Amino acid sequence: MKRLLLLMLSIALILSFGNAMAAVPVKGGSLIVCQPAEPPGLDPTGNTAAAIDRVVFSNIFEGLIKVNSKGEFVPGLATKWEVSPCGKTYTFNLRKGVKFHNGESFNAQVAKWNIERAKDKSTTNPHPEYFRGIVKIDVPDDYTLKLTLKDVDALFIAHMAEGDAIIMPVKGYENTKSNPIGTGPFKFVKWARGDRVEMVRFNGYWNPELPYLDKVTFKFIGDASAQIAALKAGDIDVIGYIAAPESAMEMSRDKRFKVFSGTTTGEVIMSTNNKAKPFDNKLVRQAMACAIDRQAVVDLVMFGYGTPIGSHWSPSTPYYVDLTGKFPYNPKKAKELLKKAGYPNGFDATIKLPAIYSYSKRAGEVIADMLGKVGIKLKIEIVEWGQWIERIFKKKEFQLTMIGHVEAWDIGIYANPKYYFQYDSQEFRDAYAKALKAPNEAEKSKWFGRCQEIIAEDAVNGYMFSAPSLPVMKAGVMGWWENYPTIALDCTQVWLKK
Amino acid sequence: MTRYLIKKLITLLILLFLVSITVYSVLFVLPGDPAQIMLGINATPETLANLRAELGLDQSFWHQYTDWMGNLLTGRGNRSINYDMPVYDLIISRLSVTGPLALMAMVFAIVISIPLGIYAARHQNQKGDVSVMFFTQLGLATPEFWLGILLILLFSVHWGIFSAGGFPGWSVSFWGSVKSLLLPSFALGVIRASILTRLTRSSMLDVLREDYVRTARAKGLKERTVIYVHALRNALIPILTILGLQLGQLMAGAIIIENVYYLPGLGRLVFQAIGQRDLPVVREIVLFMAAAVVVVNFIVDLTYASIDPRIRLEKM
Numbered sequence: 121m122k123r124l125l126l127l128m129l130s131i132a133l134i135l136s137f138g139n140a141m142a143a144v145p146v147k148g149g150s151l152i153v154c155q156p157a158e159p160p161g162l163d164p165t166g167n168t169a170a171a172i173d174r175v176v177f178s179n180i181f182e183g184l185i186k187v188n189s190k191g192e193f194v195p196g197l198a199t200k201w202e203v204s205p206c207g208k209t210y211t212f213n214l215r216k217g218v219k220f221h222n223g224e225s226f227n228a229q230v231a232k233w234n235i236e237r238a239k240d241k242s243t244t245n246p247h248p249e250y251f252r253g254i255v256k257i258d259v260p261d262d263y264t265l266k267l268t269l270k271d272v273d274a275l276f277i278a279h280m281a282e283g284d285a286i287i288m289p290v291k292g293y294e295n296t297k298s299n300p301i302g303t304g305p306f307k308f309v310k311w312a313r314g315d316r317v318e319m320v321r322f323n324g325y326w327n328p329e330l331p332y333l334d335k336v337t338f339k340f341i342g343d344a345s346a347q348i349a350a351l352k353a354g355d356i357d358v359i360g361y362i363a364a365p366e367s368a369m370e371m372s373r374d375k376r377f378k379v380f381s382g383t384t385t386g387e388v389i390m391s392t393n394n395k396a397k398p399f400d401n402k403l404v405r406q407a408m409a410c411a412i413d414r415q416a417v418v419d420l421v422m423f424g425y426g427t428p429i430g431s432h433w434s435p436s437t438p439y440y441v442d443l444t445g446k447f448p449y450n451p452k453k454a455k456e457l458l459k460k461a462g463y464p465n466g467f468d469a470t471i472k473l474p475a476i477y478s479y480s481k482r483a484g485e486v487i488a489d490m491l492g493k494v495g496i497k498l499k500i501e502i503v504e505w506g507q508w509i510e511r512i513f514k515k516k517e518f519q520l521t522m523i524g525h526v527e528a529w530d531i532g533i534y535a536n537p538k539y540y541f542q543y544d545s546q547e548f549r550d551a552y553a554k555a556l557k558a559p560n561e562a563e564k565s566k567w568f569g570r571c572q573e574i575i576a577e578d579a580v581n582g583y584m585f586s587a588p589s590l591p592v593m594k595a596g597v598m599g600w601w602e603n604y605p606t607i608a609l610d611c612t613q614v615w616l617k618k
Numbered sequence: 619m620t621r622y623l624i625k626k627l628i629t630l631l632i633l634l635f636l637v638s639i640t641v642y643s644v645l646f647v648l649p650g651d652p653a654q655i656m657l658g659i660n661a662t663p664e665t666l667a668n669l670r671a672e673l674g675l676d677q678s679f680w681h682q683y684t685d686w687m688g689n690l691l692t693g694r695g696n697r698s699i700n701y702d703m704p705v706y707d708l709i710i711s712r713l714s715v716t717g718p719l720a721l722m723a724m725v726f727a728i729v730i731s732i733p734l735g736i737y738a739a740r741h742q743n744q745k746g747d748v749s750v751m752f753f754t755q756l757g758l759a760t761p762e763f764w765l766g767i768l769l770i771l772l773f774s775v776h777w778g779i780f781s782a783g784g785f786p787g788w789s790v791s792f793w794g795s796v797k798s799l800l801l802p803s804f805a806l807g808v809i810r811a812s813i814l815t816r817l818t819r820s821s822m823l824d825v826l827r828e829d830y831v832r833t834a835r836a837k838g839l840k841e842r843t844v845i846y847v848h849a850l851r852n853a854l855i856p857i858l859t860i861l862g863l864q865l866g867q868l869m870a871g872a873i874i875i876e877n878v879y880y881l882p883g884l885g886r887l888v889f890q891a892i893g894q895r896d897l898p899v900v901r902e903i904v905l906f907m908a909a910a911v912v913v914v915n916f917i918v919d920l921t922y923a924s925i926d927p928r929i930r931l932e933k934m
């Protein structure tokens with residue numbers, strides 16, 4: 121008996137030791153990450169393209185605040201921040217001894233300059249409104265930054281943690297588009313246009329323990345089957361962010377590779393023109409919501425990867441309310457609602473699908489079938505991306521379309537009646553204003569929840585699923601993020617098992 | 619000869635001017651605002667206006683056109699919106715991939731097609747000819763991308779001899795670069811060889827029926843001399859014409875193969891630039907492509923004369 125106990129104890133010890141061994145990161149090595157889209161320039165403050173942030177944000181550039189893999193706001197270039205009781209003044213304690221890759225020093229004056237640049241009249245920052253609320257910037261000393269807002273802004277910290285709020289050096293910022301200089305763990309080396317972006321470990325990084333890798337290369341391979349072939353042939357180590365769902369399944373069975381299935385900030389929605397007939401009728405929109413089997417959409421379009429949603433909010437963003445039960449799949453009720461709306465025999469409509477997104481085209485076909493069953497006959501029109509931007513987004517010449525909205529915290533688009541789906545609701549605008557001015561967590565949770573409910577009840581758009589993160593990598597790649605609560609492929613803590 | 623050259627040059631200039639106007643107008647009315655595409659769907663109207671002003675998109679058609687032409691003619695060049703570098707440099711760097719790719723593909727095509735075509739012509743309607751015709755038919759029906767993927771699966775994934783794609787760069791590794799172009803150029807070459815083989819065969823068959831071939835044989839020349847010196851030389855004219863067209867096409871970039879092998883070539887560049895409305899890039903590449911086709915055809919014209927002395931360039 122004693123012997124058995126001893127044996128079991130020693131086995132347990134060996135096992136736990138083995139696990140501990142596996143969990144200790146090793147320094148060194150080089151990682152090649154595949155990214156489908158090549159970024160249009162490398163400046164996150166000049167363009168909203170997610171491809172830019174995925175390459176440079178958190179790797180080359182940092183902001184005052186970072187988002188960690190769990191979606192929490194953690195210290196970046198600010199070590200600590202405090203909000204005044206009135207909710208309008210933020211005091212940031214800045215990190216000391218931080219250097220930019222070009223040797224410039226970071227301090228409160230630099231942070232101030234960055235904010236002023238973002239809110240300037242001639243700015244090309246896609247989101248100057250994030251900074252416009254700041255009415256006063258004080259620099260009491262070199263490492264303290266005090267920002268006074270005009271109003272309480274519940275999303276202020278969230279916005280300061282996005283790629284639009286990165287900190288650039290005062291002298292070395294001009295060529296950011298082709299030569300980004302930041303304070304991040306990796307230093308930009310080269311952008312071979314059309315092929316790859318290379319970066320190496322920045323030895324002067326403020327956290328001497330990080331990063332683990334010596335070199336990271338982002339390689340741009342658009343074709344889904346070419347990505348898988350490259351991974352299998354050993355040309356790349358990771359398909360970052362998302363692989364084609366059909367190949368993810370196949371790769372998960374291969375022992376040499378591993379597949380993560382996590383969440384992102386993105387929502388795939390069937391955008392509906394709320395001013396176009398017959399979609400200006402709430403009953404029609406609700407009928408469509410009832411006619412769509414969201415789990416089936418996820419299964420058919422994404423091979424089961426992805427989470428059904430009931431409103432414009434991703435499960436990975438705080439204050440999420442599960443509203444998938446609001447309009448559960450019920451074709452019978454859909455027909456009743458259509459009858460009530462005055463369309464007992466249904467109607468014909470057109471759905472315009474952007475050609476560059478395969479999920480959108482697939483989802484469009486599935487939806488056309490589902491809506492067809494309740495009498496709404498959809499004609500599918502495939503539209504080139506530039507045309508989509510012009511005709512659907514700017515001129516609003518559409519009835520239905522299918523698109524993923526990748527930004528977190530973007531429910532505010534529903535407060536703008538001129539936004540392409542043209543939703544106009546005073547009730548929503550009031551709720552959103554209250555959410556933005558919420559003084560505490562409980563109020564934020566209440567009003568952001570209310571916002572989600574209002575648009576779900578109004579069935580403004582067809583809410584499909586939250587886009588999955590579906591990275592596929594060699595089994596030896598450790599520390600890769602499973603979920604993407606922010607738009608970045610953060611390689612700071614990634615390491616390679618020898 | 620000089621007169622011919624001058625005539626060709628003037629034609630080229632007029633052509634390029636017409637192309638420039640056409641390209642500019644078409645892209646001008648093309649839906650899709652480059653600034654909006656850059657900024658995405660969440661940007662504020664103010665930012666959009668600022669970017670439009672920065673890119674000069676708020677100017678009139680003629681203002682923008684003369685600006686562009688002025689930059690081109692004075693050699694100041696235009697900059698790519700997305701890549702933030704002179705379009706001229708961008709084209710040169712992409713040509714260092716597309717050029718060798720096109721040439722290697724043509725080498726594959728010629729090496730495969732000429733001997734096969736001659737062989738088929740000499741054995742007309744026999745077993746060898748029939749099987750050559752069968753395989754060329756198959757080659758014509760094979761889509762490039764499919765052959766490309768097949769080669770990757772075999773040589774990269776299964777055997778691991780080649781990388782599945784990508785291009786290291788000539789300065790990084792010369793042989794690595796050559797190696798990375800082998801599979802894609804083979805895929806391109808085989809498909810083009812199918813057309814050329816059939817063309818060589820029919821062209822050779824025509825020539826082999828000519829009186830002078832019979833005379834050559836009758837005077838006791840070796841069969842090799844008859845075929846390679848007398849017949850092939852005369853059969854080459856139509857082959858060269860098609861070869862020139864194919865090369866011109868390939869120089870403009872092999873969009874699909876470049877995507878399958880993710881090569882940073884000209885085809886992928888223009889494809890991407892159209893999607894993202896990087897208009898300065900699209901305009902200049904289209905101009906370049908037009909010029910490339912004209913120049914290649916011009917070279918083909920010159921070779922006609924060297925192959926067939928009866929052809930005088932002045933009369934063309």
